[in-house]
Amino acid sequence: MYSSIKEGVLYMNYSNYKADMVSDINECLNELGTQPVLFIGSGLSKRYFDAPNWIELLEQLQKECPFIPHEVGYYLQDGASLEEIGSEFTDFYRKWAWENKEKFPNELFDASVSKSGYIKFMIASILDSITPESVSDVQSEHYRTEIKLLQEIQPHAIITTNYDMFIDNIFTDYQPIIGQKILKPDTMSIGEIFKIHGSTSEYMDLVFNEEDYELFLQKKKYLSAKLLTFFAEHPLVFIGYSANDKNIQRILSDIDEIISSDGDLIPNIYFLEYNKNLTENDVPSREKVLFINNKEVRIKYIESENFDWVFEAFSANKAWDNVHPKLLRALLARTYKLVRSDIPRRSVEVDFDIIEKAVSDEQSLPKLYGVAMLDDPSQLNLQYPYNLTQIGQQLGYSNWHSANRLIETLYGNEGINIKETDNKYHILIKTGKMEMHKYSRHAVELLEKVDKGEEYTIEL
Structure with a gap:
């Protein structure tokens, strides 16, 4: 048996550990008030339909091609990397x-086609032949339940x-963004699947x-700069990866x-x-x-015999029912196009008085988009x-x-702990299952004094 200590409390069993991690996840979700971003690796595909890992894929490719003279282990003994x-x-494969x-x-035999097209076609064929087309095609009932969770x-988005x-x-309502297309300016970063190493749908x-x-x-x-807002503003969950994966x-x-300093724990990243x-x-x-690179990188770690309770914890503050990522992405995309090209090129009729009034009034802007407010939040806001x-931004941080420190x-x-109660510095807002921590100008003034080491008084 091995144990864990947090704030002086000794956790003696796995149930205590799970409860502690669920509490930590809920706190992170509440603080950020945003949906998680999932970073998904091949381990999840292996779990649900026994997809090959990288070495296993190379072994299958070797068996398919009679021109490859040696097994994968032969090349590994020579110290070759998997990429090599x-x-x-x-x-x-090209010779074969x-x-x-x-x-x-x-079409692969056109002179303009890359020589890697043949092996990549085989990779796509191997993976497409075993990939379930829907959740119902996954054989294990337990895994089907887990996938639904x-x-x-x-x-908010998925990176894989x-x-x-x-x-x-x-995730059929999400838009795949494949390879270098992620660098284009018209990606909305919400309701999207960023397939950064490519996809069998575009195997070249x-x-x-x-x-x-x-x-x-x-x-x-x-790529890292493009995804910076994910890392800074959302809970980020790595699933299906080895901690030794160099990528x-x-x-x-x-x-x-970008985020941590002096080897501090990165508080919103879970492995x-x-x-x-x-x-x-x-x-x-x-x-x-x-x-990594002679430096310690500390992240939160969850070890589990099944993923049910972990997925349930990260879905605790899920978006409201019937609000589809496809709709949110379409709304952002149209707004982006309107601001970036339509209005500057005068290709649409614009009533600037209506727009100016809407953006200066927190209640009018949602109405412009057809969104009804649940109640009058003006005084609270x-x-x-x-x-x-x-x-953090008010205090000069990024x-x-x-601010949490x-x-x-x-x-x-x-x-x-000013976050534990509703007071002049902080309030907890609940809407259905959603919870959001909001802070006042008094909180900024108090934390500024703490940051500068100045004297302060707390008035709850």
Whole structure:
């Protein structure tokens, strides 16, 4: 048995650990007031329909092509990376294809087509042949239930390095954005599946061999910048990855540079890992420390024998029923086009008096979009206008983490947590299952004094 200690409390069993992690997840959701972003790897596809991992995929590709002289282990013994093996296999597949043209589409033999087209066509064929077309096609009843709980999260967006179409098939209201298209300015970042290593639906653009990865790494910084708001403003959940995955480590290193400081725990990133051997007497660690580029990166860690309770926890503050990501994305897309091109080019008739009135009045703008307000929140919004991210910005920081640390410092100094009650600094707003913490100008003034080390008084 191993145990975990949090704030002086000893957790003696796995049930206590789960309750503690659920509480932590709920607190993160409440603080940010945003939907989670899911980062999904091949482990989830392996879990639900036994899809191959990278080494297993290379082994299948080797068996399909009689021109490849050795098994994958032979190349690994020589110290070749998986990308380098992919490049070796790419050349063998091209030679095989040109001597067996009937096995491949005719268009792949055009001189303008990349030589990697043949092996990527085979990758797509292998994965498409085993990928379930819907949740009902998953064989395990338990997994079908688990997937429905995953859907209930209603994530803000999904990022995946998977090639297969499984995520597309279970989040059917989400728009796939494949490969380098993520860098285009018209992506809305909501209700989208960012397939950053490509998709079998457009197999020529798969990131597979050494040349593909070199190109991907050249543009990785642009990708990280594009997804910066995800990392700073949403709970981020890694599912189906190994902590040793170097692609994930590179991304986490970028996130750590942006968000964390001095090796602090990144408070809104969770790494979910499956462990079938867990018992009621076990209490896993609540954090994982990764050593990347000679630097510690600390993230929250969830170890579980099944994912049901984890997905339920992340769906606790899900968006309202019948609000579809497709609708939200369409609304944002049309607004973006209106502002970016239609109005500047005068291709539409615009009544600027109506627009000016709408954007200056918090009640009029939702009505402009056809959204009805549940009640009159004007007085509440005047008294508590800030979320925690905005508090941080008022104090000169770029995100919510620094403001949250100041609240924790205040609690450590005075034994008072201003978030625990409704008071002059803070209020908890509940709408159905949604909860949101809002803060007043008094909170900004108090935390500014804490930040500067000045004297202060607390008036609850």
